[in-house]
Amino acid sequence: MPRSLPEAFVSPDRRRLHEARGEWPLPNLTTILDERARATPDRVIFVTDAERVTAADLRARAERLAAGLENLGLGPGDVVSWQLPNWLEGVLLSFAIDRIGAISNPIIPIYREREVSFIARQAGSRALVVPGVVRGFDHRELARTVQQEASELEHVLVARAEPGSGQRSLESLLETRAPASPLAPSPIGPYDVSALFYTSGTTSEPKGVMHTPSTLGSFMRVGLTISGATENDVGILWFPLAHIGGIVTIGIQSVLRGSRAVFLEQFDPERGLDLIEREGVTSAGGPTPILQALLGARGFRPERVRTVRIAGLGATEVPPELMREVGRNLDALVYRSFGMTECPMATAGRREDPEERRVMTDGKASPGVIVRITDDAGKPVAPDVEGEVELFGPQLCVGYVDPARTAEAFTADGFLRSGDLAVMDEEGYVRITGRKKDIIIRKGENLSAKAIEDELYDHPKIADVAVIGVRDRASGERVCACVVLRANAGDLTLDELRSFMVGRQVMAQKIPEQLEIVAELPRNATGKVKKFELRARFAPRDRGTK
Secondary structure (H helix, E strand, O other), X not given: OOOOOOHHHOOXXXXXXXXXXXXXXXXXXXXXXXXXXXXXXXXXXXXXXXXEEEHHHHHHHHHHHHHHHHHOOOOOOOEEEEOOOOOHHHHHHHHHHHHOOOEEEEOOOOOOHHHHHHHHHHHOEEEEEEEOEEOOEEHHHHHHHHHHHOOOOOEEEEEOOOOOOOOEEHHHHHOOOOOOOOOOOOOOOOOOOOEEEEOOOOOOOOXXXXXXXXXXXXXXXXXXXXXXXXOOOEEEEOOOOOOHHHHHHHHHHHHHHOOEEEEOOOOOHHHHHXXXXXXXXXXXXXXXXXXXXHHHOOOOOHHHHOOOOEEEEOOOOOOHHHHHHHHHHOOOEEEEEEOOOOOOOOEEOOOOOOHHHHHHOOXXXXXXXEEEEEOOOOOEOOOOOOEEEEEEOOOOOXXXXXHHHHHHHEOOOOOEEEEEEEEEOOOOOEXXXXXXXXEEEEOOEEEEHHHHHHHHOOOOOEEXXXXXXXXXXXXXXXXXXXXXXXXXXXXXXXXXXXXXXXXXXXXXXXXXXXXXXXXXXXXXXXXXXXXXXXXXXXXXXXXXXX
């Protein structure tokens, strides 16, 4: 049988709580696809560079792929890992894996041998699907290394390329003749673990997050409720498909509601603008770097994005000025949201929110979610007092693959300690102020790096910024601003930056004492800045200020 949830997470009390909040316990992905193919077989669901894929075609391909996986000896409870670009094959795999009762494990394409080997070992992966050469990197060689280090990994499948020695092509499975009789119904139930998502792991080993049809279904319901999306909407995939925000909100949710999704294999703002115009894209939100690039594209004109009516920003820090800029250029509902792989879309702005609330906060708790802000002792704080965000709700994961991480991250009453800092006002609006570990301790005083970044984003010469603490003998840490300049901005000096901050009347401790101009900020696949790389680069004790 499929891997079951830990008993602590499937207690009757938790189930009753979910039901009381309108949980959406989807039975499994197979049921979603079967129902869509019956209801609207000729509706185009996915658009790629090569084809337009209908619901009926999607189901037929997924069935053949499922039969091929079954012929390899894969079945209920087995983990099938896949590391692919934004290709349709990732969606097909998700549905095929579900059909045979196995567990889908999408892996972000930028992960390399160290991370993928760790994932395959910890998850006990029996199969790994990879592409050939993507962006100059040969994933077949990666798979060969992983297979040597992960003892349970029996099968390596290669998509869209010649397989290496001991590997086979994914296409050979897609060529499997449809079984004479239908495959058995998926054995996965609403509370069984059906997907493993590994978090970015920018400072440590990736964490394996366990989700079920019930938690993912609740995530989709929240997204549809907040956005008001219908079957007539058209989304665009420029977020990594292997991320929970890609495979769930584009890959699965499009099938669920019968809408259309446009695939962008590799993000390019000019290409994105072309697709928005050509396909009439209505939903075009995403992380900060993507929206910044779209608005800054050479060919950007507001009339080219006139069909867009929904633009949710999240996954990484969202500067208020970017929100305003998106709002000025798109005639759309623009809102911020906050979430993570463990509890996606925990808060979000609403259409009825005052504009300033949507710009300056991350919205209120999503339907069914409880957000509480606590102090270091785990006790709730008063309104407008900063503390750690703790989350509970129907889309909350059921724990980590490593039980020790589950014990560390969850409170006794089932809340997730997010590690994020925030304030919540009396009306319930949440404003993320930074990471609990992303603070600068200057002369014993804690400074939020994000709060300083929000101020610096408004500087007319700054396109992107990350603030870090740099070791300092006198103050413990000093404030260092790592800045990407706007095109044709000219020079930026530390004195100029200081004058700008003084003019904004911020406390003196928040004024940068070191300025580093960089070509770009190092980011992970979801757009989050890898600050540990910046700290390593600019932290030598003998560095002076500029």
